[in-house]
Amino acid sequence: MYIETQEEEPEIKIPLPRVGITNLKTIAKINWKGRVYTFIPTFEVTIDLAEEKKGIHMSRLVESITEAMSEAVEEEVKRIHTSLEELALSIIQRIEKKHPHRRAEVWIKTTLILERETPSSKKISYEPYDVEVGVIKEKNSIKKVLKVRVIGNTACPHAMVNNQGKTHIQRAIAELEIITNFEEDIALEDMIDVVESSFSSPTYTLLKTSDENAVVRRMYENPKFVEDVAREIFAKAIEKFRGKVHVKVISNESIHKHDVIAEAWN
Incomplete structure (x- = not known):
């Protein structure tokens, strides 16, 4: 028989809103648009801890992830999760059966590979995009957070106007985050x-x-300036998507020793 030290009272009774595991890597399968994709995502899973409890049962969180992964690997294709957020919610639903809590969060970071056609030769290029999905459940409310990180290029309009059509170019990194209802x-x-x-x-x-x-x-x-890129992303996002939008663009400047940044949110 084991002694559940997590159930003891702590010396300092302070509630903790987020306790759990982070930087856990495992395998995940997603039935995305009728095709099964295999990811190696990084998970962060947390729940809240009441002030009268010394700790949480960490193994139960890991067990919930493992069960969700095993179901996807063993079941038929049609029963595999169809999105990362559905997978995250499945993990939360398993935690609810294993560990008391009022709030739970599951965050999944991975890389999404998309096919792109090159502009002239029309060859297929497989492009990586960093993505992150978070599902937060508190009482009867379920929110999700979707993040993408995309690398592009910009050409400076100021130098172009003042240098007879010549300008400097740089790589820019843009992040788009949307917080919305799970549905x-x-x-x-x-x-x-x-x-x-x-x-x-x-x-x-x-x-x-x-x-x-x-x-x-x-x-x-x-x-485009980095400001132009941020404004265009934000304008397109608030028109196309429902939820809170946050845009962040960083330009890795080619002729300066510093980078520049532009952000927008609603």
Whole structure:
């Protein structure tokens, strides 16, 4: 028989809103658009801890993740989770059977690979995008947080105007976050498209010479400040998606020793 030291009273009685596990990596399968994709995501799972409890049963959180993963691996394709947020909610539902709490959060970070066609040679390039999904359940309320991180390019319009059409270009990194109700149907790839279409040009893993030329021409035809990129992402996002929107764009400047940043939120 084991002694449940977690159930003892702590010396300092202070409630903790978030206690759990972080940086846990495991396998996950998602039935995304009729195809099964395998991810190696990183999980953070937390619940609240009452002031009269010394600790939580950490193994029960890990067990809930493992059970959700095992179900996806063993069951038929049609029963595999269809989104990362559905997987996160499945983990919370299992925690509810194993550990008392009032609030639970599951965060999943992974990389989404999308097929892109290069602009000139029309070859397929497989592009990585960092994504994060969080599901937060408190009482009868379930919220989700969707985040995407996209790399693009910008060409400076100020230098172009003042330097006879010549300008400096740089890589820019944009993040789009949406906080919304769990029932809202928002696809991560749609968020990625909104962000990627707002740069001077997208970036590509694979580029033949004709593609490189096409990207450079596109950037020079579409010069933008980092402020322009942030505003365009924000305008498109609030029109297309329902929820709280946060946009953050960082330009890794090519002619300065510092970077520049622009943000917007509602």
